Amino acid sequence: MEIWNQEQINSFRATLLAWYDQEGRGQLPWRLNHDPYRVLVSEIMLQQTRVETVIEYFNRFMAALPTVETLAQADEATVLKLWEGLGYYSRARNLQRAAQYVVNNLQGQWPNSSDDLQELPGVGPYTAAAVASICFDEVVPAVDGNQYRVFGRLLKIDADISQPKSRKIFYNAIAPIVDPKRPGDFNQAIMDLGSTYMKASNPDTLNSPVKEYNAAYRDGVEDKYPVKTKRVKPRKELWQAQVVYNEAGDLLFEKRPATGLLSDFWTFPLRKIDKIDDLDGQQLTIKPVVHIFTHRRWEIWLVAVKAPTKLAINQRYLSSEEWQALSLPKVQHKLLTKLHEVTDVSE
Structure with missing residues (x-):
């Protein structure tokens, strides 16, 4: 790993921030001011x-819930509906819990350090550092994928970023380089650099404003950084989604358990199976609907089954107007789309 002297650090800061002032994405809606609520919402999204x-x-989201107080007081269904399509709904729930903590426990006063911000539900080291540096000028690196990539190449840091212990190595390497007068702009400039000239694939280093500081590029090994072992292939699981209509043409939905994947969401009744031969209804699709979670690959077959004689406590029939008004997980939207291809759900 390369270690810069103070002259190199000063030169890098000046070059980076001059580029950011000229070409940075300052017009992004969450960068129009340093309101910690707006910054936190954007970072989670x-x-x-x-x-x-x-x-x-x-x-x-901001039009509907413009302040931390409005988010804290909103009902969860509203929050999830506004979040619909972004996925990872636990983040939306934690965001609301964080807002409630600020309003109810801190009387609306935001923590102003990265350490204290991590007391908020769902706020980890990166998000806390981003908010603290942007909103409260704390001189701290916001170590995320962009900083791993940018500084992995600039300094030829050989630590494997898939290993949790590597975060401290990067943090310690970057901390002395963060501009003490403009830490928030510094971190945002690295974000912009990592999504433009120093992208994960097909970087445009030749035209990068910090090309002269890029040790990996200089040594012809830029494609080797950041160092990262390959992700484990998601485990395949087979499922069947039960399609059940009542006499009015409404569809049967089932609320998922409060814990685990898709917790508290309404979906078609989902049943895990061991093999395709275990499908116990009329198979509606030749190919499964595929949905990939972080460590699991679900292959889901739509099957038509007879209506149950009695609904379970977590089941109910929903008209198209009712289920369209709910916040549904992405996998359920996939199932509905597939069902549209083989039948008319509006009948």
Whole structure:
């Protein structure tokens, strides 16, 4: 790993921030001010989601819930409906819990350090550092995928970023480089750099404003950084989604358990099976609906089954208007789309 002297650090800061001031994405809606509520919402939304996609969701969320107080007081169904399509719904629930903590436990006063921000539900080291540096000028690196990639290449850091212990190595390497006068802009500039000139694939290092500081590029090994072992292949699981209509043409939905995948969401009744021969209804699809979670790959067959003589406590029939008004997980939208292909659910 390369270690810069103070002259190199000062030069890098000046070069990076001059580029950010000229070409950075300062017009992103969550960058228009340093309101910690807006910044926190954007950071949670941006996890696993592209900036271009988040803009619309962010604007809609802010229009409906413009302050931390309105989010704290909103009913969960409203929050989840606004979040619908972003996935990872536990993040939306934790975001609301964080808002409630700020309002109810801290009398609306935000923690102003990265350590204290991590006391909020769902706020980890990266998000806390981003909010603390952007909103409260704490001189702290916001170590995420962008910083792993950018500084992994700039400094040729050989630590494997798939290993949790590597975060401390990167943190210690980056901390002395963060600009003490503009830590928030520094972290945001790294975010922008990592999503433009220093992307994961097909980087444009030749035109990068910090090309001269890129040790991996200089040594012709940029494609080797950041160092990361391959992700374990998701485990395949077979499921059947039961399609049941009542006489009015409403569809049977079932509320998932309060814990585990898809917790507390309404879906078609889902039953895990060991093999295709275990399907116990009329198979409606030749190919399964595929949905990949972090460590699991669900292959789901739609099957028509007879209506139960008595509904379970967590089951109910829903008209198209009723289920369209609910916040449904992405996998359920996939199942409904597939059902549309083989039958008319509006009848």
